[in-house]
Amino acid sequence: MAVQAIPKSWYLPSKPHKFCPGCGHGIVLKALGEVIDELEIQDQVIFGCDIGCSLLSWNFFACDSTQTHHGRTTPVMVGIKRSRPELVCVGYMGDGGGYSIGSQHLLNSAVRNEKVTLILVNNTNYGMTGGQMAPTTLPGQKTETSPYGRDPELTGYPTMGPEFIAQLTPDSAYVARATVSKYKQLKKYIKSALRNQMEGNGFSFVEVLSTCPTNWRTNAQQTWNFLEDEMEKYFPVGELKTPFGKGDK
Amino acid sequence: MALVRIALAGEGGQGVQSIAEILAEAAYNENQQALYIPNFGLEQRGGVSIAFLQFSDKRIGAPKFQKADIVIALSERAVARTISYSGAETLYVYDSSFKVEAEELPQQAKQIIALPAIDTANNELHPRVFNIIIMGAVIGLSNVVSFEAAKAALEHKLGYKFEKDPKLRELNFKALEIGREMAEKSLKEGVAINA
Amino acid sequence: MERVIGESKKSFMTGNEAAAWACLAAGADIMFGYPITPQNEIMHYWTRMAPKYGKGFLQTEDELSAGFTVCGGVQSGKKAFTATAGPGNVLMQEPFGMAEAMRLPLLAIIQQRGGPSSGTVVYSQQEVSLTTYGGNGEGHRIVYSTSTHQEIFDYIIKGFNTAWKFRFPVFILGDGYQAKMREPLEMYDPESRGIKMEEAYPLIGLGGKIGQDRGPSHLCNIYSLEEELYEVITKVQAEYDALAPQITEYDEKFCEDADIILVTHGVVSRAADDAVKALRAQGIKAGYFRPITLRPFPQQELRAAIAKSGAKKLLIAESAIGQLERLVKQEIYGETVKIETLFMPGVGIIESDLIDKVKSVL
Numbered sequence: 086m087a088v089q090a091i092p093k094s095w096y097l098p099s100k101p102h103k104f105c106p107g108c109g110h111g112i113v114l115k116a117l118g119e120v121i122d123e124l125e126i127q128d129q130v131i132f133g134c135d136i137g138c139s140l141l142s143w144n145f146f147a148c149d150s151t152q153t154h155h156g157r158t159t160p161v162m163v164g165i166k167r168s169r170p171e172l173v174c175v176g177y178m179g180d181g182g183g184y185s186i187g188s189q190h191l192l193n194s195a196v197r198n199e200k201v202t203l204i205l206v207n208n209t210n211y212g213m214t215g216g217q218m219a220p221t222t223l224p225g226q227k228t229e230t231s232p233y234g235r236d237p238e239l240t241g242y243p244t245m246g247p248e249f250i251a252q253l254t255p256d257s258a259y260v261a262r263a264t265v266s267k268y269k270q271l272k273k274y275i276k277s278a279l280r281n282q283m284e285g286n287g288f289s290f291v292e293v294l295s296t297c298p299t300n301w302r303t304n305a306q307q308t309w310n311f312l313e314d315e316m317e318k319y320f321p322v323g324e325l326k327t328p329f330g331k332g333d334k
Numbered sequence: 335m336a337l338v339r340i341a342l343a344g345e346g347g348q349g350v351q352s353i354a355e356i357l358a359e360a361a362y363n364e365n366q367q368a369l370y371i372p373n374f375g376l377e378q379r380g381g382v383s384i385a386f387l388q389f390s391d392k393r394i395g396a397p398k399f400q401k402a403d404i405v406i407a408l409s410e411r412a413v414a415r416t417i418s419y420s421g422a423e424t425l426y427v428y429d430s431s432f433k434v435e436a437e438e439l440p441q442q443a444k445q446i447i448a449l450p451a452i453d454t455a456n457n458e459l460h461p462r463v464f465n466i467i468i469m470g471a472v473i474g475l476s477n478v479v480s481f482e483a484a485k486a487a488l489e490h491k492l493g494y495k496f497e498k499d500p501k502l503r504e505l506n507f508k509a510l511e512i513g514r515e516m517a518e519k520s521l522k523e524g525v526a527i528n529a
Numbered sequence: 530m531e532r533v534i535g536e537s538k539k540s541f542m543t544g545n546e547a548a549a550w551a552c553l554a555a556g557a558d559i560m561f562g563y564p565i566t567p568q569n570e571i572m573h574y575w576t577r578m579a580p581k582y583g584k585g586f587l588q589t590e591d592e593l594s595a596g597f598t599v600c601g602g603v604q605s606g607k608k609a610f611t612a613t614a615g616p617g618n619v620l621m622q623e624p625f626g627m628a629e630a631m632r633l634p635l636l637a638i639i640q641q642r643g644g645p646s647s648g649t650v651v652y653s654q655q656e657v658s659l660t661t662y663g664g665n666g667e668g669h670r671i672v673y674s675t676s677t678h679q680e681i682f683d684y685i686i687k688g689f690n691t692a693w694k695f696r697f698p699v700f701i702l703g704d705g706y707q708a709k710m711r712e713p714l715e716m717y718d719p720e721s722r723g724i725k726m727e728e729a730y731p732l733i734g735l736g737g738k739i740g741q742d743r744g745p746s747h748l749c750n751i752y753s754l755e756e757e758l759y760e761v762i763t764k765v766q767a768e769y770d771a772l773a774p775q776i777t778e779y780d781e782k783f784c785e786d787a788d789i790i791l792v793t794h795g796v797v798s799r800a801a802d803d804a805v806k807a808l809r810a811q812g813i814k815a816g817y818f819r820p821i822t823l824r825p826f827p828q829q830e831l832r833a834a835i836a837k838s839g840a841k842k843l844l845i846a847e848s849a850i851g852q853l854e855r856l857v858k859q860e861i862y863g864e865t866v867k868i869e870t871l872f873m874p875g876v877g878i879i880e881s882d883l884i885d886k887v888k889s890v891l
Contacts, residue, residue, distance in 0.1 A: 128736070131605075136751070151631075151733055154623060159594075160593070160595075161604075164598030165601040167587055167602065169605040169607070189594070194590075367712075370710060370712075371709055374566070374567070375651055375705075395802065395879070396799055396800040397796065397877065
């Protein structure tokens, strides 16, 4: 990836950011910042962050932003969008917030085709609280609450978020899964998800496969291997639903 | 007018809540204070439907009450359900067609009245105006609203139906009149009891 | 603002209908709600009226969502409101906590039903503790307990103003009886009564160019350090205490020479009013005190009523087991007046209940 200038929409007093070394959040937020710049929507964006590691992004952008509660970013964004449709609402959350405690909000806002953009970072665990099992923890993966490895007989299989959201939404929705290992694609998906809201089409959702070396207890090589060899095999990357036509820029 | 408390109880579909609402609105239109509250929720579904009505010339206090001045039970089940609302000063009214034993009726009442409302509706008028006969009976027993105000309220509520079928208006007003006369007659003939 | 009612209008309707009209008259912009008895008709009437007046409505997936969408609506600068009851009120304590933390001037109408759990769908005064001090906070909120349809109408209009003027969440605490009964009230446009409606304003989505005209607005409800939170909460508490005298409301009658003062709130105070008059007619010196705001509580006023009457006893009566009593006790700590109680959880209290109780304790 080419080294680029810091996005204009970043809020400099909050930098350097507080994510752990090797964490994927910084990459996702860089892509989001560049897209906000390219679409020239810094003054229209409302950035809402969940609780969990995603919280550390609460003052990441020089955009109007709000903290919410764990799992409740989706309804706060929906409330803002329904009240002020001219704003561009971006909810930012982890896999625990989106797929577990806030799953009813995710599911129902998708069904209602709410005109908001949600970015969900999937790093297969609850990072902020110390590495517990998440809905996305892979079978056999060890976490603090699955110390012998996740046993699907006891705790089920990983939540396939974009797949179920694609089932719930009409054709005007945008649903994709990206990964921090493919930056250009990640950025393109986030851009499509924002454009889709701005054009008033419908619900826009991007899950991003991301890294958590702190809780995975992995070095740089192991981290990248887990992302590319384990996660990307289990969770297929790509656009599941797009009104723009696949391959469109 | 001093405070009058009325409990109307019947089966769902008998129109108990409709006539309660019409009576309350009629009283309100005559510049009286009126308060009407239905029982609602789980009990109402498949249970006995009760309307609690209060009329007064002064501001009305608590929305429900324990003893009514008039209780009208429109089904056999409603008799059992309303016994507790009957006290020493209560006019307790039920339909003369009900098969109820004396011990199933309230032990406390000022007067217990059996009205032939169901028979009259079925044989002389039309089953659907049974509740209007009862509305007339309430007026005959209590004078909580004037007969004219009751007619006006009926017109207000059912006017759109009366326009299509003027005979319906006649039928309803007749039922109201018969109900009132039936009640007034029974009051005169009735024997006060104090068990 | 559009006048939705025009000339003052005498009406005969349910409390839920009156609540929907009041929100419209107050200039509310959008309702978020989830069905629960006994508040449903507020949504029913609002959804019928809203499109005619360019107002918004969303039926959410649950009460958590209803509460948080209201928070979002308020943050964006709209007069957003919700209505709930019972278990819905329990779920909404989470978003209400966010409203306390971020000083979001939302308005919520609570029509109390029986509890705990699903309880009954009918009536109680058992949501006093929850509505005044629910959540993991300090009760930085304003709670009006209404007793008539006229008050439902008046205090919803006032409530939107209090919320947006002082930036605290406001609760209109009614109950299932008030929700479902029909009685007369007079509806009006606030302007026609000389009531100026506060303007809503955004906390985010402020317009202008960020970096040129202004900095970004970053709204916060979680802090890194204990000391940061301490500072914020202490400041909010000080503001709340300073504003309390402007917000507190109460009603008092016959307390000058009372031997016993009946303390009730909400719909029970209607029976207390009748009971006190009946007792006076029988030569018993009873007084009447009713907190209209349960938060902030009219503490000074109740202490003053006790002092000037020299009453030996208070009778606290409520359709709950001691929820009002606990509020009163904490507020008048140190008074030596003896406290008698009449607790009838989940059922109505009528005049004769109160008269009998007074006679039994005097």
